Amino acid sequence: xxxxxxxxxxxxxxxxxxxxxxxxxxxxxxxxxxxxxxxxxxxxxxxxxxxxxxxxxxxxxxxxxxxxxxxxxxxxxxxxxxxxxxxxxxxxx
Numbered sequence: 576x577x578x579x580x581x582x583x584x585x586x587x588x589x590x591x592x593x594x595x596x597x598x599x600x601x602x603x604x605x606x607x608x609x610x611x612x613x614x615x616x617x618x619x620x621x622x623x624x625x626x627x628x629x630x631x632x633x634x635x636x637x638x639x640x641x642x643x644x645x646x647x648x649x650x651x652x653x654x655x656x657x658x659x660x661x662x663x664x665x666x667x668x
Contacts, residue, residue, distance in 0.1 A: 590615070 604614045
């Protein structure tokens with residue numbers, strides 16, 4: 576779980592939501608014993624984490640494409656080949 580102890584000065588944000596979404600948010604906040612502010616802060620933190628993982632995933636996909644990796648089996652083969660080559664170099668040293 577993530578805790579931010581020194582949050583500093585807080586600022587107010589006004590957000591408009593469709594009534595159904597607001598009802599769901601209020602029920603969730605009540606169920607989790609959170610304020611609406613805490614719920615929104617956690618949602619924003621989660622959104623930020625998701626965006627970071629999306630960027631990492633895209634980077635990985637581009638890198639895999641450059642390396643000609645199409646399947647998990649390709650990754651296993653690359654790792655196997657790398658280890659074989661490394662072991663050959665160690666034995667010849």
